Amino acid sequence: MVDEQKNEIHHIRKNIDALDSEILTLLKRRIGFAREIGRLKDENNRAKWDPLRERQIYERLLKENGCSFPEDSLRTIFHEIITACRLSQRNIEVAYLGPEATFSHLAGVKYFGHSATYNPQDAIDDVFSEVEKGRTPYGIVPVENSIEGSVVSTLDSFMKYKVQICGEVQLEISHNLVCRSGNIEDIQTVASHAQPLAQCREWLRKHLPNIPTLPVLSTGAAAQMAANNPNIGAIASSLAIKRYELQVVVKGIEDYRGNTTRFLVIGKKSPSASGQDRTSLLVGTMDRPGALNEILTVLSEEEINLTKLESRPIKGKQWKYLFFLDMIGHIEDEKIFRGCERLRPLCSYFEWLGSYPQSNYLPSDT
Numbered sequence: 001m002v003d004e005q006k007n008e009i010h011h012i013r014k015n016i017d018a019l020d021s022e023i024l025t026l027l028k029r030r031i032g033f034a035r036e037i038g039r040l041k042d043e044n045n046r047a048k049w050d051p052l053r054e055r056q057i058y059e060r061l062l063k064e065n066g067c068s069f070p071e072d073s074l075r076t077i078f079h080e081i082i083t084a085c086r087l088s089q090r091n092i093e094v095a096y097l098g099p100e101a102t103f104s105h106l107a108g109v110k111y112f113g114h115s116a117t118y119n120p121q122d123a124i125d126d127v128f129s130e131v132e133k134g135r136t137p138y139g140i141v142p143v144e145n146s147i148e149g150s151v152v153s154t155l156d157s158f159m160k161y162k163v164q165i166c167g168e169v170q171l172e173i174s175h176n177l178v179c180r181s182g183n184i185e186d187i188q189t190v191a192s193h194a195q196p197l198a199q200c201r202e203w204l205r206k207h208l209p210n211i212p213t214l215p216v217l218s219t220g221a222a223a224q225m226a227a228n229n230p231n232i233g234a235i236a237s238s239l240a241i242k243r244y245e246l247q248v249v250v251k252g253i254e255d256y257r258g259n260t261t262r263f264l265v266i267g268k269k270s271p272s273a274s275g276q277d278r279t280s281l282l283v284g285t286m287d288r289p290g291a292l293n294e295i296l297t298v299l300s301e302e303e304i305n306l307t308k309l310e311s312r313p314i315k316g317k318q319w320k321y322l323f324f325l326d327m328i329g330h331i332e333d334e335k336i337f338r339g340c341e342r343l344r345p346l347c348s349y350f351e352w353l354g355s356y357p358q359s360n361y362l363p364s365d366t
């Protein structure tokens with residue numbers, strides 16, 4: 001490189017350094033303002049988290065940006081900034097299905113950012129119990145996977161515990177084969193949770209035909225085993241690779257692309273309307289012909305967009321079912337409120353599980 005170019009780079013880097021310092025100064029001022037708002041909200045007993053305001057911030061910035069700065073990076077940067085500011089108002093604690101570095105943990109980090117405190121639990125049931133008892137204000141639980149379908153233990157826990165849905169987050173699940181050395185020849189057993197093992201079945205059969213698989217409690221537990229034993233390979237998340245200092249053998253070994261899991265954030269109280277929300281209900285139908293049809297007719301008459309309908313058997317009551325319904329809109333929206341009021345007398349059981357912002361404002365998983 002000629003001297004002239006070296007000088008030019010040096011000069012530009014000085015400009016970048018000055019800008020980085022300016023950005024840092026602005027971030028410090030921003031968090032100061034957020035703390036002030038936090039204090040005012042405390043005085044008025046108002047919720048710290050305001051999803052409507054957050055959505056407005058993203059929308060304004062994306063509009064102002066045009067296409068100058070990569071859009072997804074802009075979302076990611078501001079997501080971290082806003083979550084850090086929100087957390088500075090009060091530290092947020094989140095219960096999830098552990099151990100560390102499971103996909104639930106990853107989904108939590110995507111939603112609440114890196115600075116929240118994450119409390120690992122042994123089972124999905126325990127996540128619900130933590131939140132219901134008020135020991136941890138939020139929980140994150142998987143609810144459905146685009147390939148494997150519903151996560152029934154989550155749906156069943158909604159029947160058992162009194163919690164509300166506060167948010168949702170979608171995570172594109174890509175599976176990595178990892179081990180201590182990064183060498184495929186070292187692997188004598190592949191450990192993972194049953195779901196990832198099933199999702200990578202074809203790949204494993206083709207590339208590791210004589211290697212046995214070992215189903216364990218979670219992808220985090222599999223990663224932990226691989227960290228302790230050089231002959232164990234694990235199928236695990238990117239977070240697990242970092243956490244347990246493992247090496248990637250092969251990335252993206254899932255048999256089908258577009259493997260996405262939807263997670264729900266549970267808490268004590270749903271947030272107010274953000275403008276693009278989803279409402280979830282749990283209902284029981286009357287014991288008469290056409291009972292489910294009566295419910296669907298109300299939704300259709302009110303022009304409510306139903307995005308999910310799922311039935312689960314009621315434990316201890318043979319051949320009796322409850323239905324989970326997801327619809328577009330917030331309980332504060334007139335038509336959703338009216339629809340629910342009309343549904344109530346038609347149902348043997350009716351529970352509003354919550355209204356919460358749809359996940360489309362969050363950064364994608366690239």
Ligand SMILES: O=C(O)C(=O)C[C@]1(C(=O)O)C=C[C@@H](O)C=C1
Pocket residue numbers: 034037038048049050051053054057081082085086
């Ligand atoms: O505007 C507010 O109400 C704030 O508390 C500030 C702020 C932010 O950092 O921009 C933080 C948390 C809220 O969820 C919304 C926005």
